[in-house]
Amino acid sequence: MKAIVQDKYGPPHDVLSLREIDKPVIKDNEVLVRVHTAAVHAGDWLLMGGQPPILRLMFGLRKPRKKIPGFDLSGYVEAVGPKVTEFQVGDDVFGTCKGSCAEYVATSAKRLAPKPDNLTLEQAAGIAVSGITALRGMRNAAKVQPGQKVLITGASGGVGTFAVQIAKSLGAEVTGVCSTSNVELVRSVGADHVIDYTREDFTEGEERYDIVLDNAGKHSLKEMRRAVAPTGRLIPNSGTTGGKVFGPIGRMLRASMSAMFVSKQGAPFVAGERREDMLALKELIEAGTITPVIGETYPLSDTAAAMALVASGHARGKTLVAVARD
Ligand SMILES: NC(=O)c1ccc[n+]([C@@H]2O[C@H](COP(=O)([O-])OP(=O)(O)OC[C@H]3O[C@@H](n4cnc5c(N)ncnc54)[C@H](OP(=O)(O)O)[C@@H]3O)[C@@H](O)[C@H]2O)c1
Structure with a gap:
């Protein structure tokens, strides 16, 4: 073969x-x-x-x-x-x-x-991989509730496009973050608001979110937590950059440590490859809830x-x- x-x-x-x-x-x-x-x-x-x-x-x-x-x-x-x-x-x-x-x-x-x-x-x-990651991130790690304000970075990527749709299906008001050329794509998958990161840095704005799912890993954890409401949660999801030896794993280790002391931040999660999650995604897709x-x-x-x-x-x-x- x-x-x-x-x-x-x-x-x-x-x-x-x-x-x-x-x-x-x-x-x-x-x-x-x-x-x-x-x-x-x-x-x-x-x-x-x-x-x-x-x-x-x-x-x-x-x-x-x-x-x-x-x-x-x-x-x-x-x-x-x-x-x-x-x-x-x-x-x-x-x-x-x-x-x-x-x-x-x-x-x-x-x-x-x-x-x-x-x-x-x-x-x-x-x-499978991106859908399960988005499902585990939004449903299990963040436990998104109806009416919550959810911000998703990397909203135009593999995980992000699923996460926007899943957060919407859980009743959230969703803000997606991406670059200029992807603003329409992120809107088309259901985001209520889109922030173009080439024009605006959400970590420096006034808006605070109940849940922030960070797929992009471009800001420090401290900067990311600035965008989180006092009772909200940052869900760190990896990123692909970092130091020479540990790369993104270094960030995930730091996130696991700080999650023990900082109430506004959850620990990173491992999506896994559970069949029950694939079946849940199949149901959401067949219902027309996500594509x-x-x-x-x-x-x-x-x-x-x-x-x-x-x-x-x-x-x-x-x-x-x-x-x-x-
Ligand atoms: N927890 C787990 O078990 C698990 C499983 C799978 C993946 N992951 C992680 O999930 C993350 C996302 O993976 P993916 O497959 O979705 O990646 P991807 O498809 O490569 O998407 C990356 C996205 O990030 C966006 N982006 C780049 N710079 C950005 C910035 N400064 N601010 C906001 N968005 C930015 C890009 O949008 P533009 O082109 O518009 O810039 C792109 O759409 C990765 O870090 C990956 O390691 C975790």
Whole structure:
């Protein structure tokens, strides 16, 4: 089968190449998926580059243990292991795996859900990682209540476009933060107000918010807390920049520490890959409450360009990799 493979850490065009490799073999609890579309996000880019270096302790000191990039996928079930009861051959699914930029993947049935009826496989490919992060951020970490004022940075990105829609569905008054070219996009997914960060710095304004979800990580935690109401909460969600060794992990460690002492700030959260969350997202999508936003789609052979877009920090909605031709 064709797959994008990387043998070393580095920038996308230096380390990603299209190769012919063996098709994976499934275990008893796994599903073999013929990938239709993959999606890449900030985490894929950090892993590809082995940055921050501290990540290499987990993912391979000198070279990546995970050789195929991508977590998110959509596709068709090609085969199921004997212990899999949830899926049958031919089902359309979305979810996650270890290495979705490939024609076939073997993944646990727990990491998959049926494709929402009202979406194409292309639209469904980017739901899992960003949708779950937005759902966990808004529903679980922030516990958004009707009428609350919610501000979301990175509102035009993969997580942000889901988070705006989910916060609206929970009854919040939503303000999205993005650059000039994305103001209309953020408004179109339901934001009541949009702040163009190239013209206005919300941390220096008078407005205070009940919840601030920080996807962008461009201000210090202290600056971010200025925008939070006295009884409100900052929910820090990573960011991609930081010091040379710890990168964004340093910020997350500081956020975990300060959350213990500062009432206006929650600890960072790990979204995880829970099937129950994928099913909740499927329901919201089928009800017409949320719709995935697709930015750019690249052919499998040009996965490096998809990664480079994500690395720029200015992806719009989800960045996809078309693996199968329709
Ligand atoms: N907690 C978890 O388990 C978890 C899981 C997945 C991802 N994450 C984190 O979630 C964050 C968002 O990921 P993503 O995939 O949504 O990223 P993304 O798709 O690359 O989006 C980044 C967005 O940030 C915006 N942005 C850039 N500079 C900004 C600024 N100064 N102020 C406000 N917005 C700005 C960009 O908008 P413009 O182009 O308009 O500038 C872009 O839309 C990342 O930090 C990622 O690491 C966390």
